Amino acid sequence: MHVLSRSCLPPGSSSVGVVSGRAEVVDLRRYRLARLIRDAGRQQGDLARLMRDSARERTQLAEALQGAQRHLASIADNYRILLVRLKREKDFRDACQEAADLDDLDEMIRRRDRLALELEAIRGTPRGVAGA
Numbered sequence: 001m002h003v004l005s006r007s008c009l010p011p012g013s014s015s016v017g018v019v020s021g022r023a024e025v026v027d028l029r030r031y032r033l034a035r036l037i038r039d040a041g042r043q044q045g046d047l048a049r050l051m052r053d054s055a056r057e058r059t060q061l062a063e064a065l066q067g068a069q070r071h072l073a074s075i076a077d078n079y080r081i082l083l084v085r086l087k088r089e090k091d092f093r094d095a096c097q098e099a100a101d102l103d104d105l106d107e108m109i110r111r112r113d114r115l116a117l118e119l120e121a122i123r124g125t126p127r128g129v130a131g132a
Helices: 028-101 105-124
Strands: 015-019 022-026
16 A cells, blocks of 8 residues: 655645555545535524525514504404493483483473483493494
């Protein structure tokens, strides 16, 4: 078995190895290039995994934001309905006060009956129906 010394290597070769009884020259530049390519492939795989994870997290965040938006829209609708009902009840109270201020007992009774029906309609309005 014969191993070449460094001075006997062809130009561009920088290492010597022994394989099955004979000397074999290994080019360190090619070895380093192959290692760099392998490392770059591994890093590319890691980057692809990170990008998939990021996309999955963005999708989950978008779904959570849509759920929150639907919830806030529902709250806004409920407040709008509540405000309409409160205005109608205030109008009812104002009308009751006006009827009480009248000296005409028959008119007071007619207004009271009409307003009592109005109050029943206000309180009987199902949720989600704003009414006028």
